[in-house]
Every structure is written in structure tokens, then in C-alpha cells.
Amino acid sequence: MSFELFVAKRYLKAKRKTGFISIITYISIGGVAIGVMALIVALSVMNGFEQEVRSRLLGADAHIRLRKYFQKTISKAEADSILNLLKHTEHVVGASPAIYEEGMIASKDRQHATVIKAIDPETAGQVTEINQNIKLGQLDFSIKEIEGKKYSGIVLGVHLADNINARHVGDIVSVASIPKEGGLFAQPVVKTFYVAGLVEIGYYEYDKVFSYMSITDAQRLFDMGDGISWVEIKLDDYEKAAAVRDELVDEHLGYPYFARTWHEMNKSLYSWMAIEKIGAIVILSLIIMVAAFNIISSLIMVVMEKTREIGILKSMGASSSSILKIFIFEGFLVGFIGTLLGSILGYSITFAQYYFHFITLPGDVYLISALPVLMLWSDFFIISCIAVFLSVLASFYPAYKASQLVPVEAIRYE
Incomplete structure (x- = not known):
């Protein structure tokens, strides 16, 4: 494990007297998890409906x-x-x-x-x-x-x-x-x-x-x-x-x-479903973006809390790039943990619906008895990459500010 990653993991936990910062970090992780879960479930449902519609149309037409x-x-x-x-x-x-x-x-x-x-x-x-x-x-x-x-x-x-x-x-x-x-x-x-x-x-x-x-x-x-x-x-x-x-x-x-x-023969229908899918991705991605702003605020607070420690690290020879990497790694960890939790939750909900049909539909209206779902691993991969990327991107500003601290002034900071 690299020095920067080790310090980043330690910085995920704030001092006891300022535990509020840890709460914000956990909220950020939760926000990423909820966003990833919502995207996975929503896309799985849309994939399920698209497969159902295609199956019925291909059964009715050549x-x-x-x-x-x-x-x-x-x-x-x-x-x-x-x-x-x-x-x-x-x-x-x-x-x-x-x-x-x-x-x-x-x-x-x-x-x-x-x-x-x-x-x-x-x-x-x-x-x-x-x-x-x-x-x-x-x-x-x-x-x-x-x-x-x-x-x-x-x-x-x-x-x-x-x-x-x-x-x-x-x-x-x-x-x-x-x-x-x-x-x-x-x-x-x-x-x-x-x-x-x-x-x-x-x-x-x-x-x-x-x-x-x-x-x-x-x-x-x-x-x-x-x-x-x-x-x-x-x-x-x-x-x-x-x-x-x-x-x-x-x-x-x-x-x-x-x-x-x-x-x-059904171009307008398939185009409409594709546009609807893109719209859902954009709207639900806003949840992840809100979580990204939480990451920015929590990391800024961590920088403020750890200013003296950052000054000590720099005085002991840590370079500005190392300090930058520490906080980028912290943003990555928040995004990775949130994405992992969200993927597990999204998979669990979709898996349960696929096998146990706990969300039912009126058969006389939809001609299917349960909400259809179809999990695509490509969706999991793309959503995970987007969530982690936004989390890392959100960490750049606080990471840059931390890397620019002057050691002498940082050590004197209380």
C-alpha cells in the first residue's frame, strides 16, 4: 500500500471532537450509493420493458x-x-x-x-x-x-x-x-x-x-x-x-x-425508448452529482481540520504532489465504497424482483404479472465508472488547495 493511500484511509476518519466531518463523509458515501443503486434499478427496469416490448413485437411481426x-x-x-x-x-x-x-x-x-x-x-x-x-x-x-x-x-x-x-x-x-x-x-x-x-x-x-x-x-x-x-x-x-x-x-x-x-418498422417506438433511457440516466445522475458536491464540502472540511498535519507532512519531506494524491485517493475511496454499496443494493433489489416478483402489475393492463427487469453487466460497469470518476473529479479542488499549503503557516494553524 502506498504512503498516500494509507494516509487517505486514515483521513476518512475525523477527530472525535469534530466527528461532524465524518458524518458528512458518510453522507457522501451514502449519496453515491443511492445514486448508483437508483441508476442500476431504473436501467434494469427499462431494459426489462424494452426486452418485453421487443419480444411481443417480434412475436407479432416478421x-x-x-x-x-x-x-x-x-x-x-x-x-x-x-x-x-x-x-x-x-x-x-x-x-x-x-x-x-x-x-x-x-x-x-x-x-x-x-x-x-x-x-x-x-x-x-x-x-x-x-x-x-x-x-x-x-x-x-x-x-x-x-x-x-x-x-x-x-x-x-x-x-x-x-x-x-x-x-x-x-x-x-x-x-x-x-x-x-x-x-x-x-x-x-x-x-x-x-x-x-x-x-x-x-x-x-x-x-x-x-x-x-x-x-x-x-x-x-x-x-x-x-x-x-x-x-x-x-x-x-x-x-x-x-x-x-x-x-x-x-x-x-x-x-x-x-x-x-x-x-x-417500429423505429419511432425504439427511438422513444432510447431517449427515455437517456433521460432517466441524466436525471438520476443528478443524485450522484449532489453526492459529489458533498464530497467537495467534506474534503474541504478535512483539509481545514488536517491543516496542521499537512504542514507537518510537508516539513518532513512530503511533496505537494503527494498531498494532492492523498486527497484524490480519499475522493476515490468515497466514490469506490459508495459505488460498491450501491451496486450491491441495486443488484440485490433487481435480483429479488427477477426471481420473487415482489412488485406486481395488473395483468389486464400490462399483460405481464410483475415488473420486468433485465440486468446488463455493461450498465453496472458504465454506472460504476461514472460514479467513481465524478467522485475523483470532485476531490481535485480541495486536493489542490491542500497541496498549496505553506508548511510554516500550516503548522501554526489552530
């Missing part, structure tokens, strides 16, 4: 969507060729045709705008988790006879079903296409369906607008012939979406095809 520029449909022959190509593309584990269009859906007494997603029930499970998310009924688009009339099946998002009061399997709804051409006098195509099931993705923005039907019904409703609008792709690793997209479009398909990754 990793990549492929379509054409400026053209409404991909023909059946083109779609078959693309699907065959995808079978031999690295990292692709599933692909399915799809149609996305906007329309209006109405029950007997209510109506609502809807995003219609037409899927192939035989292959849709390869790219999404829609089968696992069926809350009521089943994913069934087959034609059934109800009260003497034949209807195709449709599956509704749970909140969309609530909005139009079609919450039961067998309820009759009408879907109208929104004409893109023809102006005010264009006539929409209307088709009647029975509710085959309700799906709950767990993301409100999806569940309040999405309805699902067969590709054949959508082709008739939107006059698409045998075409589709998108090919949806699932990968073995969603992080490789951008690389696979570039390979498909640039090396194999070319113009007029383009593709969007899962991140691009």
Missing part, C-alpha cells in the same frame, strides 16, 4: 418484410420464386406471403378503422406467434354457414373487438375496402365475415386496429387478382436482419424490390 416499389402486388409466380430463394438463404428459418391494407370494419351498431393483414394460416406460424396469441376461438378462415348464410372467418385484435362490440366467436362483421382511386364517388367493396377468434399480441397499438383474414378473401376485397403485397421473413437471429435484407435486395432481387427490418 423480422423482415419484402415488397416492390410503386407496384401494388407481387404476382403469385414472383412470390413462389422469392419463397424458393428464401429456402436457400442463410439465417432464414421461415417465410410467408401477406397482404396489408386499410379498411373499415363494422358490427351491427359500431364501426372502426382497421389494418387488415391477410395471411396464409399454414405458413404464418413460421414467421409470427399468432397461433400462440389466440385468446378466444381459433385461427380459422374457412367458410361456415350461419343462419342459412355462408361467411368466411376473420380474427380480430381484442381491443378492436371491444371497440366494435364483436367480442364473441360467431359474431357477424362487415369489412369495407377503402378505394385508392376514383375519388368521392368510388364504391368500396364490402364483404361480411364471422368472428372466428380474438388475438392478443400484448401491444395495444396492434390489438386495437389489426384484423386478420385469408389471403384469398383479401385479394377479392381489394381486387388484387392472385397477387400479394408483402413477403414476411423470420431469421434465426433478429440482429442479422439488416445484413440479410441487404443480401436479398442488393445481391439477389434488385430493383424494384425493397425490404424493411423489424427495427425500421
Whole structure:
């Protein structure tokens, strides 16, 4: 142990008659610990929510969507060729045709705008988790006879079903296409369906607008012939979406095809979560900054208390740089001890929440029973470095003032 570190450890304890200084030092350590703990817990919760949202979105949507520029449909022959190509593309584990269009859906007494997603029930499970998310009924688009009339099946998002009061399997709804051409006098195509099931993705923005039907019904409703609008792709690793997209479009398909990754399809949501995370870091870092100011005040008081001892040390040959190091080491020790305690507390709280779920959430609102947490060791490392750095930075001014004391005047100081 170096001489400077040894003295710094001794200086953490004030004289008994001025124990108030030690109290301030302990408060500084406590402030750093609380700040570090708060940051670790807050970031773990945000990481947990981000993971939960990403998991639900990736379960509801494909990793990549492929379509054409400026053209409404991909023909059946083109779609078959693309699907065959995808079978031999690295990292692709599933692909399915799809149609996305906007329309209006109405029950007997209510109506609502809807995003219609037409899927192939035989292959849709390869790219999404829609089968696992069926809350009521089943994913069934087959034609059934109800009260003497034949209807195709449709599956509704749970909140969309609530909005139009079609919450039961067998309820009759009408879907109208929104004409893109023809102006005010264009006539929409209307088709009647029975509710085959309700799906709950767990993301409100999806569940309040999405309805699902067969590709054949959508082709008739939107006059698409045998075409589709998108090919949806699932990968073995969603992080490789951008690389696979570039390979498909640039090396194999070319113009007029383009593709969007899962991140691009929900860019605003992920950007919002990133900004919120940065905001939380900035706000909670203020706790550590307050603790840093406490470090400044406590070290200034230590310098005042130890003025005579500093003078004796300098008269015995201690250099100004050694005195500077003593108080910088003291600031480091305050930051290190506070960071260590805060990390232990933060880890303990996060660990307890992860395994014991002592903070619960209403499942009907959040669709999860407990507050989600995800600990990342990179967060621990970054927070610890910031806390110790601010503590050391705060010690520079009092350390500099101590190093500039004149030995003769310091020894005479009472």
C-alpha cells in the first residue's frame, strides 16, 4: 500500500471532537450509493420493458418484410420464386406471403378503422406467434354457414373487438375496402365475415386496429387478382436482419424490390425508448452529482481540520504532489465504497424482483404479472465508472488547495 493511500484511509476518519466531518463523509458515501443503486434499478427496469416490448413485437411481426416499389402486388409466380430463394438463404428459418391494407370494419351498431393483414394460416406460424396469441376461438378462415348464410372467418385484435362490440366467436362483421382511386364517388367493396377468434399480441397499438383474414378473401376485397403485397421473413437471429435484407435486395432481387427490418418498422417506438433511457440516466445522475458536491464540502472540511498535519507532512519531506494524491485517493475511496454499496443494493433489489416478483402489475393492463427487469453487466460497469470518476473529479479542488499549503503557516494553524 502506498504512503498516500494509507494516509487517505486514515483521513476518512475525523477527530472525535469534530466527528461532524465524518458524518458528512458518510453522507457522501451514502449519496453515491443511492445514486448508483437508483441508476442500476431504473436501467434494469427499462431494459426489462424494452426486452418485453421487443419480444411481443417480434412475436407479432416478421423480422423482415419484402415488397416492390410503386407496384401494388407481387404476382403469385414472383412470390413462389422469392419463397424458393428464401429456402436457400442463410439465417432464414421461415417465410410467408401477406397482404396489408386499410379498411373499415363494422358490427351491427359500431364501426372502426382497421389494418387488415391477410395471411396464409399454414405458413404464418413460421414467421409470427399468432397461433400462440389466440385468446378466444381459433385461427380459422374457412367458410361456415350461419343462419342459412355462408361467411368466411376473420380474427380480430381484442381491443378492436371491444371497440366494435364483436367480442364473441360467431359474431357477424362487415369489412369495407377503402378505394385508392376514383375519388368521392368510388364504391368500396364490402364483404361480411364471422368472428372466428380474438388475438392478443400484448401491444395495444396492434390489438386495437389489426384484423386478420385469408389471403384469398383479401385479394377479392381489394381486387388484387392472385397477387400479394408483402413477403414476411423470420431469421434465426433478429440482429442479422439488416445484413440479410441487404443480401436479398442488393445481391439477389434488385430493383424494384425493397425490404424493411423489424427495427425500421417500429423505429419511432425504439427511438422513444432510447431517449427515455437517456433521460432517466441524466436525471438520476443528478443524485450522484449532489453526492459529489458533498464530497467537495467534506474534503474541504478535512483539509481545514488536517491543516496542521499537512504542514507537518510537508516539513518532513512530503511533496505537494503527494498531498494532492492523498486527497484524490480519499475522493476515490468515497466514490469506490459508495459505488460498491450501491451496486450491491441495486443488484440485490433487481435480483429479488427477477426471481420473487415482489412488485406486481395488473395483468389486464400490462399483460405481464410483475415488473420486468433485465440486468446488463455493461450498465453496472458504465454506472460504476461514472460514479467513481465524478467522485475523483470532485476531490481535485480541495486536493489542490491542500497541496498549496505553506508548511510554516500550516503548522501554526489552530
